[in-house]
Amino acid sequence: MTIRKTLAGVVAGIACLASHGAAAQGASSFPTRAIRIIVPFSPGASDTQIRTLGPLMSKRLNGQPIVVENSPGGGGIVGANIVRHAPPDGYTLFFTGAAGLTLLPALRADVPYKLRDFVAIGNVSSLPGVLVVRADAPYRTMAEIVAYARKHPGKINFGSAGVGTASHTFGVGPQVFGDFRFTHVPYKGMADVIQAILAGTVDAGFAIPGLVMPYLQAGKLRAIAVSSAKRSEFLPDVPTYREAGIDYVDGESYGLVGPKGVPPAIVKQVSDALAESMKAPEFVNLMQKLYTSVDYVAPGPYQEMLEARDRSWHEYLANPAFRQLMQQ
Structure with missing residues (x-):
């Protein structure tokens, strides 16, 4: 019985190592094809941000192309749904404003997604009203x-x-x-x-x-x-x-998220590429011309920032006066 238990433990250990090895190999080889980034707005200032970052990030992601697609409609719902339903493999990402991830679901009952349907990758910019x-x-x-x-x-x-x-x-x-x-x-x-x-x-x-x-x-x-x-x-x-x-x-901030379930190793890989790309003079100069503050926030703190914003909107909208004015 002891020998069988020992053999079972060895087999389980080997399987575990094999699983971790496969996961590590998958993360290290990512990406092997083009990454698609959905933008839920028509072409404009925010679209320009990620289009400038795309080629810079590509250099740091195995040289794979980054394709930016504008999918406006429904106040951002159309683009969000594309990403929400995409496989969580890192090949479909979402560049959007925090309000679309936090305010919109709190304000409108017809919004079919919540913040929990996405995973934070990195904040890019911030700006006040x-x-x-x-x-x-x-x-x-x-x-x-x-x-x-x-x-x-x-x-x-x-x-x-x-x-x-x-x-x-x-x-x-x-x-x-x-x-x-x-x-x-x-x-x-x-x-x-x-x-x-x-x-x-x-x-x-x-x-x-x-x-x-x-x-x-x-x-x-x-x-x-x-x-x-x-x-x-x-x-x-x-x-x-x-x-x-x-x-x-x-205020508003713009950043990169993915569908819930993207492996942490891939999240880190993309976020690191984003952070380095944001240091490039061409991006920094663009942001100055747009009067927009460069504001990189790593995945963990960015997730916390979005969750805090989500809580704030629910608190604000619990105020009858706030909700009434938001509907006028």
Whole structure:
């Protein structure tokens, strides 16, 4: 009996070693073909980020091509579903904003996925929302615009790229936690909102820095506050909401995730390639031109960051006032 047990243990050990060896061999040979990265937006600034990183990452991933595919639709749902249903082998990845992984499932009952359906690979960039008004607007500070809005509820209107978008949430939070009200006017995109502000059709907007910096520099728009926890490196003189007395932090970040179940060794391999590629001068220079902060976050901390954001959205949306404004 002892001999049989011993033999069984030896066989099990050999099988275990063989299994680990096969897994290691699979990870070390990855990739052996092209990697597809789905982007859930139409071509634009975020698309440019990953398209610039693709060839740089390819050099660090056995020279295999990285193919970026735009799959817009449903506020990001179409692209997310492609990745969610893909085999978890590292050959189909997802470059997207954190809001699409956390806010959208919390806000909309028709979203068929949750954050838990994805595995974090690495954060790439981060950017705040910027509250802007026309340069000749009567309010120059957050305190002034809040005071006016409290005295005249709903008289100030703000434009966004649509309900549930980052440009919408950037404006909802301050209203709830600052106890004032604007009137929301949704547009097809933030480019339309900016033109409406310049024309005087809309009073304010909440946009990412890259969209408004040319107008700020030309003296056509004025920045009132930023939504991030700290001041933007591109707008160091503009205070945060918190500095203006409103305890609310918001912002968007873009990163790479895969379908749940991608082996940790492959996650690390892709993340390491991403981190090194982000140091390349061509990428750093691009981000400066886009007024977007380079912000690499490794898989573990990035997963924690997304989970914290997911919890925050559920907490915010549990507030009746927040949820009501998010649906307007």
